[in-house]
Amino acid sequence: MLEKFTEKAINIVTEAQNQAKLMQNVLVQPEHFLLAISKLAKGISLKIFKMYNIDFDNLRKVVEEKLRFEKSSKIYTNPYFSPASKDLLKRASDLADKSGNSSILFEHVFIAVLNDKNSYISRVLERFNFDTYKVKDTLSRLVQKKVSKIKHPEGEDVLKNSELLNVENLLNGSNEIFNNALSKLSASKYEILGTEQILSSILENKDSELVEILSKLGLTSQNFEEKLNELENRDDEFEGKQIIFTPNAFIAMNNAINIAKEMGFSKVTPSHLILGILKSKKGIAYKILKQLNVLSPDFEKAIISPIEKQTPEISTIIKFAKEEARRIGRNTVGTEMLLLGIIEEGNGIGYKVLNELEITIKDVRKVIENIVGYGDEYFDSEITFTKRAKKVLETAWQLVKKRNELKIESDHLLYAITCAEDCVAMRVLEQLGVDVIEIKQGIIFEKQKRNK
Numbered sequence: 145m146l147e148k149f150t151e152k153a154i155n156i157v158t159e160a161q162n163q164a165k166l167m168q169n170v171l172v173q174p175e176h177f178l179l180a181i182s183k184l185a186k187g188i189s190l191k192i193f194k195m196y197n198i199d200f201d202n203l204r205k206v207v208e209e210k211l212r213f214e215k216s217s218k219i220y221t222n223p224y225f226s227p228a229s230k231d232l233l234k235r236a237s238d239l240a241d242k243s244g245n246s247s248i249l250f251e252h253v254f255i256a257v258l259n260d261k262n263s264y265i266s267r268v269l270e271r272f273n274f275d276t277y278k279v280k281d282t283l284s285r286l287v288q289k290k291v292s293k294i295k296h297p298e299g300e301d302v303l304k305n306s307e308l309l310n311v312e313n314l315l316n317g318s319n320e321i322f323n324n325a326l327s328k329l330s331a332s333k334y335e336i337l338g339t340e341q342i343l344s345s346i347l348e349n350k351d352s353e354l355v356e357i358l359s360k361l362g363l364t365s366q367n368f369e370e371k372l373n374e375l376e377n378r379d380d381e382f383e384g385k386q387i388i389f390t391p392n393a394f395i396a397m398n399n400a401i402n403i404a405k406e407m408g409f410s411k412v413t414p415s416h417l418i419l420g421i422l423k424s425k426k427g428i429a430y431k432i433l434k435q436l437n438v439l440s441p442d443f444e445k446a447i448i449s450p451i452e453k454q455t456p457e458i459s460t461i462i463k464f465a466k467e468e469a470r471r472i473g474r475n476t477v478g479t480e481m482l483l484l485g486i487i488e489e490g491n492g493i494g495y496k497v498l499n500e501l502e503i504t505i506k507d508v509r510k511v512i513e514n515i516v517g518y519g520d521e522y523f524d525s526e527i528t529f530t531k532r533a534k535k536v537l538e539t540a541w542q543l544v545k546k547r548n549e550l551k552i553e554s555d556h557l558l559y560a561i562t563c564a565e566d567c568v569a570m571r572v573l574e575q576l577g578v579d580v581i582e583i584k585q586g587i588i589f590e591k592q593k594r595n596k
Contacts, residue, residue, distance in 0.1 A: 148237060150507040150576060152250040156180045157233070164223040167208060171226040174263040175207045181254050186501060187582045188286060189254060192279055196272045206271055210264040228263060232256050243287045246514040247507065251283045251577050258283075286577065321345045321414055338390040339421050339429035340372055342397075346414045354415050357446050362438045371432040392427035399423040405537045407451065407459050409551060415451050419444065457492045458540075458552045461485035466527045472513060478530040479561055479569035480512045482537075486554045493594065494554030497586035501578050511572045532567045536560045555587050 149157070159180035164172040182200045185193055193199070225233075236256040240248045257265060258276050269276060324345035325337060347365035349355050358364070397412075400420030404412045421429050422444055433439055465477050465485035474481075486494040487505045529537070539560035540552045561569045562580045570580070 148240070148246075149248045150250065150510075151504045152184070152502045152507070152577070153236070153248050153253050155184055155502070156250065156253050159184055160229070161223060161225075163204075167211065169211055169223060172223050172229050173211065173226050174228050174232050174257055174260045174265055175211055175268065177229065177232060177253065177257050178265055178268065179204055179207055181250075181257060184250075187578060188282070189250065189577075192282070196274050198272050198274070203268070203272075206268050207264075210268060228260070231262075232260055235259060239287075243284070245287060245575055247510055247575070249287055249575070249577050251287045255280055255283050255287075286579075287575070321349075321417065324348065337393055339393045339396050339424075339427035340432070342393060342417055343421060343429040343432075344368060344372065346417065349414075352414070353450060354418075354447065357450065358418075358438075361440075361443055361446055363433065363436060367436055368432055371435055372428070375428065390427070392424060396420040396424045396427060396429075405541050405552070406462050409451075413451065415447050418447055457489055457554055458557060461489050461492075461494075461554060461557065464488040468509075469527060472516065474516070476528050476530055477533055478516070479533050479536050479564060479567040480508075480516065480572055482533060482557060483561065483569040483572060484508055484512070486558055489554055492554030493587060493590045494558035496590050497555070497558060497583060500586055500590075501582060503573065503576055503578060507576055508572055511575050512568070515568060515571065532564050536564050536567065536569075539563050555591065558583060559587055 156177060157180075160176040161172050163176040163179045163183075167176075169176070179200070181189065182193055182198065182203050233253075233256070236248050236252040239252045239255055240246075243252070245252070258269075258280050260266075266276065321342065325341040344365070346352075347355055347358065347363070347368055350365075355365075396417070397420060400412050400416040403419050403423070404416045407416075409416070421427065422433075422439075424430065461482065462477075462485060465481040468481045468484045468488075469475065469477050484505065486492070487498055487503065487508060489495055536557065537552075537560070540556040543556050543560065544552050561567060562583050564570065573579075573583070
């Protein structure tokens with residue numbers, strides 16, 4: 145049965161056995177489970193005990209008084225579970241099934257303890273004016289999370305790149321590049337900014353580390369301009385309606401924004417712009433790069449390398465999120481995969497908050513697999529993000545910009561998850577007994593600790 149228990153629930157069982165051992169009781173009784181819950185309580189459960197002014201030491205004294213007749217002179221290394229305790233665990237399992245949970249949670253065990261009629265628990269709690277019915281109702285509502293298996297709750301509506309374009313944010317990071325590009329545009333016979341003006345402007349900055357790297361790869365301002373002057377038309381820039389930017393410049397810039405976000409930067413740099421052009425595989429700039437034969441496998445790697453050195457922890461989170469999606473046969477990253485990425489990153493504030501709430505990767509994976517299920521999608525195709533996952537990244541990005549910070553970190557991402565209505569990540573956390581308030585308070589507390 146214990147294979148269905150989350151780690152937090154298993155800890156109750158282990159601690160109950162430990163309490164029986166410390167009290168020199170022959171058997172592990174339901175009262176020991178009550179003590180274990182009190183000692184390990186966090187979040188809502190901890191608030192419940194505080195509401196009735198129950199602390200572990202006082203509770204233990206009352207329990208010891210009730211179980212004094214079961215005390216033995218012999219110390220048992222591993223006390224056995226009494227029939228009443230085994231029934232309690234069975235009731236916890238039944239409660240999980242009825243509430244639609246695939247796992248047995250801390251709260252299921254708590255409710256099962258409160259439902260026990262064959263122990264001293266009700267009399268112990270009476271000493272503290274504990275309202276058993278009110279508490280059971282609170283805990284029951286917390287775990288009542290029936291889940292239906294569907295392909296992917298966030299996969300129905302995947303955002304197109306163009307839906308995320310924010311020109312103002314883009315210009316903030318590459319102001320000089322765009323001013324130069326606009327000057328080039330006004331000096332030409334064209335009225336609409338294209339990828340060629342953007343790349344040409346980037347290449348003109350002779351003091352840039354990026355331009356030095358590109359030069360070593362065979363791409364210079366001179367050979368690019370030579371190829372540009374050979375063009376007779378701009379057909380490669382237009383594949384749709386004419387707008388302020390050419391359609392392909394529009395796509396390239398959206399790509400750049402998304403790449404910057406995924407790498408955790410609050411501003412789009414010239415390197416991101418070039419990566420955006422490469423990803424689009426369209427437009428005059430890309431066509432010239434092909435003609436110059438610079439698009440070797442090392443080209444993109446050489447551009448990414450310098451900025452990876454200053455890449456924040458969210459880049460690692462995204463990497464892990466994609467790996468988690470692949471692990472269950474998916475090509476789509478939802479908010480639940482971002483949550484796994486935060487845990488796997490293992491160092492940031494987001495991880496510390498979840499760790500303090502005893503949210504483990506094992507438990508999160510188990511709940512996610514129940515909600516999303518396994519897929520058989522082609523592993524070599526490009527990973528996409530669900531609408532809500534992109535919204536979470538956008539929210540985290542806006543939060544960083546609002547605070548005038550440079551990089552997105554795990555706490556920004558975790559906070560953004562709490563702001564996404566009905567996202568899978570929050571459904572997972574709620575099934576594991578954690579709510580929005582606990583997470584937000586945890587983030588504030590951890591940031592205060594770091595800033596001391």
